[in-house]
Amino acid sequence: MGTFAFLRKKSLVGDAVAHALLPGVVLAFMLFGQKSLWVLFPGALIAGWLSLLSIEAITTYSRIKSDTAIAIVLSVFFAIGIVLLTHIQQGQYGNQSGLDAFLFGKAAAMLPRDIYLFFAVDTVIIFLVLLFYPYLKLYAFDPEYASSVGLPVKWLSFLLSTLTVLAVATGIQAVGVVLMAALIITPAAAARFLAGRLSQMLVWALIFGMTGAVGGVLISYSAPSMPTGPWIVVLLSIMAILTFIFAPGKGLYNRYLIRSGHQKKITDENIVKALYHLSNRGGKKRVSITELTASRRFEGSKLEAGIKRLLKNNLIQRTGNKIELTEKGFQEGARVVRLHRLWELYLNVRMNIAEDHVHHDAEAIEHIITPKLEAELIKELNYPVTDPHESEIPGIYQNRSND
Amino acid sequence: MIALETHNLTVSYDRQPVLWDIDFSIPEGKLVGVIGPNGSGKTTLLKAIMGILPADSGFVRIFEETLHHTRERMSYVPQRQSVDWDFPATVMDIVMMGRFKKGKLFGRLSKLDREIAENALERVDMTAFRNRQIAELSGGQQQRVFIARSLAQQADLYLMDEPFVGIDAASEESILNLLKAMRNEGKTIIIVHHDLHTALDFFDWVVLLNTRLIGAGPLPEILTEENLRKAYGGKLTLLSRIADLIKSKEYPIREKTSRD
Numbered sequence: 001m002g003t004f005a006f007l008r009k010k011s012l013v014g015d016a017v018a019h020a021l022l023p024g025v026v027l028a029f030m031l032f033g034q035k036s037l038w039v040l041f042p043g044a045l046i047a048g049w050l051s052l053l054s055i056e057a058i059t060t061y062s063r064i065k066s067d068t069a070i071a072i073v074l075s076v077f078f079a080i081g082i083v084l085l086t087h088i089q090q091g092q093y094g095n096q097s098g099l100d101a102f103l104f105g106k107a108a109a110m111l112p113r114d115i116y117l118f119f120a121v122d123t124v125i126i127f128l129v130l131l132f133y134p135y136l137k138l139y140a141f142d143p144e145y146a147s148s149v150g151l152p153v154k155w156l157s158f159l160l161s162t163l164t165v166l167a168v169a170t171g172i173q174a175v176g177v178v179l180m181a182a183l184i185i186t187p188a189a190a191a192r193f194l195a196g197r198l199s200q201m202l203v204w205a206l207i208f209g210m211t212g213a214v215g216g217v218l219i220s221y222s223a224p225s226m227p228t229g230p231w232i233v234v235l236l237s238i239m240a241i242l243t244f245i246f247a248p249g250k251g252l253y254n255r256y257l258i259r260s261g262h263q264k265k266i267t268d269e270n271i272v273k274a275l276y277h278l279s280n281r282g283g284k285k286r287v288s289i290t291e292l293t294a295s296r297r298f299e300g301s302k303l304e305a306g307i308k309r310l311l312k313n314n315l316i317q318r319t320g321n322k323i324e325l326t327e328k329g330f331q332e333g334a335r336v337v338r339l340h341r342l343w344e345l346y347l348n349v350r351m352n353i354a355e356d357h358v359h360h361d362a363e364a365i366e367h368i369i370t371p372k373l374e375a376e377l378i379k380e381l382n383y384p385v386t387d388p389h390e391s392e393i394p395g396i397y398q399n400r401s402n403d
Numbered sequence: 404m405i406a407l408e409t410h411n412l413t414v415s416y417d418r419q420p421v422l423w424d425i426d427f428s429i430p431e432g433k434l435v436g437v438i439g440p441n442g443s444g445k446t447t448l449l450k451a452i453m454g455i456l457p458a459d460s461g462f463v464r465i466f467e468e469t470l471h472h473t474r475e476r477m478s479y480v481p482q483r484q485s486v487d488w489d490f491p492a493t494v495m496d497i498v499m500m501g502r503f504k505k506g507k508l509f510g511r512l513s514k515l516d517r518e519i520a521e522n523a524l525e526r527v528d529m530t531a532f533r534n535r536q537i538a539e540l541s542g543g544q545q546q547r548v549f550i551a552r553s554l555a556q557q558a559d560l561y562l563m564d565e566p567f568v569g570i571d572a573a574s575e576e577s578i579l580n581l582l583k584a585m586r587n588e589g590k591t592i593i594i595v596h597h598d599l600h601t602a603l604d605f606f607d608w609v610v611l612l613n614t615r616l617i618g619a620g621p622l623p624e625i626l627t628e629e630n631l632r633k634a635y636g637g638k639l640t641l642l643s644r645i646a647d648l649i650k651s652k653e654y655p656i657r658e659k660t661s662r663d
Contacts, residue, residue, distance in 0.1 A: 134512070138500050142486045148453045148479035149503060149556070192491065196536050201491045 013052070016074040017168045018180030020051030022081025026088065041117065041169060048165035051077050078177070118170040125163050129202070132159065137198050174213070175229030182233045187212070190240035193247035212236040266367045267306040269336045270296065272315060275325045276333025286322040334394040340366040341387035341394075342377050348388040349381065355388035404466065406431040406560050406591040407452065411461035414444070414451040420459065420614075420646045421447050427610060427619035431466075431559075434586045435593045436606035436622075440635050443613040445595040446482070449562045453479045465560060478558035480549050482565050488537050488545055495533045497548050498524055501555030516555075523554035528577060543574025550578060561585070561592045567601070579605060599635075602626070614646075 024047025025040045032039045051073050058069040139146045139156045147153040171183050191204035216232030245252045274296040279285045310316045315329035343365045344358040387393055408428040421444040429435055437445045450456040452463050454470045465473040502516040524530050527547040546566055567575055582592050596602055609625040611617040613634045618625040
C-alpha cells in the first residue's frame, strides 16, 4: 500500500491515518469495555477511514491544500484520542492498561488470535491489489485518463483508501502510531531505487517490509529488552539507506563510479593532448614530467594515476624519467585535438560565438563527443581543414581523401 | 455525420464558470483546433466533453449519442505535464494502458491487445523504445507515447490537450503527419492548441474560445481578424465580474428547476 501512497505523492497519509486510529480504538473500548482486538480493530478502521474522508473533504471544499489538510486532521484526531485515553485512565474503566500499546507499539503483547486476524486482513489486502492491479496501476499513473476511459475513479480511490486504512491498522500494534509512517513509506521509497516497473516495485517493497519485520522480531526475541517495533523501523531505514547508496543505476555509489570514470577519462585525454601538442608544436617527443606540467597544469596525484593508466593501455611509453606517445597514443591525441577544434569551429560557425570565446567550451566538450557525433559534426561542417584560429584540424584531410 | 455536438454547455472550475453556453458541432473526419488565449477554458472544454468535469448545464452528444454509449469510440490524451513521468513503468506498460476498458474483467489483457499496442508504438516511431523506462524519455518521446496509448484505444474521436507543447521540431512534424494520416482515415481529431501561428498550417476546422464561443467552423471562415480581436482582445469585463460574483457569493450557476 505504501507503494501506491508514495507514487501518488501522498506519503504522509499513512501517518495521518495511524494517528487517527487512536480515538477509534479508545472509543471502541469505552463502548464495549473490553480490549479484544475484534472490538478494537473495527473501531480503528472506522476512525481511520473517517480521517481519510475528512482530508478529502477539506481539500475539495475549501482552499486548504492537502499537506495542510493532512496536518490538521492528524493532530485533531490524535488530540481527541489522547483526551479520551486520559479520561479512561483516570476514570472508572479500570482495565485500560494495554491500550497505550497502540501508541508506541508492543508486538509482544499480541495474542495468537490477533495474529490470525492480521494475517487474514493482510491476505485480503494482497488479494485485492492483485485482483485490481491493472486498474490501480492506471489510476495511480494517470487518474484523468482512467476517468476518461470510464473507469470508476471514485470507487478506485475509495478502494485504495480502504486498503491503506486496513494496512495501517494491522501494523499499528506492532510499531505504534508514531512510527507507522516509516513502516508504510520506507519500503516503497527503497523499492523505487531498485525497480523499473510497478510490479517489481511492489514485490521489492514487500520483501523489504517482510525482512524488516522478521529481523525486528528476531532481535527482540534474542534480546528481550529490545523493543520490536522500533527495531523494525531501524532495520527498514538501514535497508533503505543501503539501497540509496548501492542500488545499480540510480544509487549514489554507482553515480560516483560513473563520475569518477569520466574524471579519469578527462585526465588521460588531457595528458595525451598535452604530449601531442608538445611533440607537434615544440618538436619534443620525449618529455619529462616537469616539462609536461609546464605546458599544462595537472593535479599531482591525478597526473601520476593517469600516467600509470596510459602506460598500462599502451598509449605512452617511458624511457628513463621521460615519457613519449606511442603510435596509438599519437592517434588518440590527434582525435582529442580534432574534437576540440571541430567544436570550436561549430560554435564559431553555427552559434556565432567569437573565436576568442570558444576555447574553454571546447575544452569540456572534447571529452564528451562520441564517434557518431564526431562523424555528424564533420559532415555538417563539410569536412573542414582549419579551426577558427587557423590551426589545422588533424585527421580530416586524410579521411576525406580516403572517402 | 456529426462527430461532436455541445449544446449550451456551461462548465465551472473550482466553482467559477469558465465556459458559458458553448454551442457548436463538428462534422466527422476533421482535424480540429480548439484555440484561444490562456485561461479561455480550452482544457476545461475537453474535460467536460470526456465527462471528467461535470457540466453545470447543457449536454454533449458524441456521434449523436450520449457519452455513456459512445465512450469506447473516444480517446483522450491529457496534457503531458499532468502526470508524473518518474512513475516506474516502461513505454510498453503505458501503451498497454490504452487497452483497458470498463467492461473487461479486471483489466486482463490478451495477445491481441499486445499486438494492437505494438502497432500503435510503430505508428509513432517508438518501437525501439518499447522497454525503455518512461523516466528516460524526452518531452517529444513522452508525447508520442501518450499518443500511442491513445491509438491503442482504436477510437473514432480523439481529444488531445496541447500535444505540441514543449516538444522538438522532429517530434512535432512526425506527430502532425500522423494526425493528418488519421484524419484521412476518417477519424475526427480535436486538439487544444495555444499557438495561433502554427494553427494556420495544422487544422481544417477551428473552435475559437474565450470563455464564450467566438466561432466554430472551417478555418478560413473563423480565423478572421475580427474574431481574433474578440478572442484575444481581453476578456469581457462584465462577464468575468459575474463569474467572480458567483464564486465569491456562493450563487448557484443554474437554478435547479430550469431545463435546457
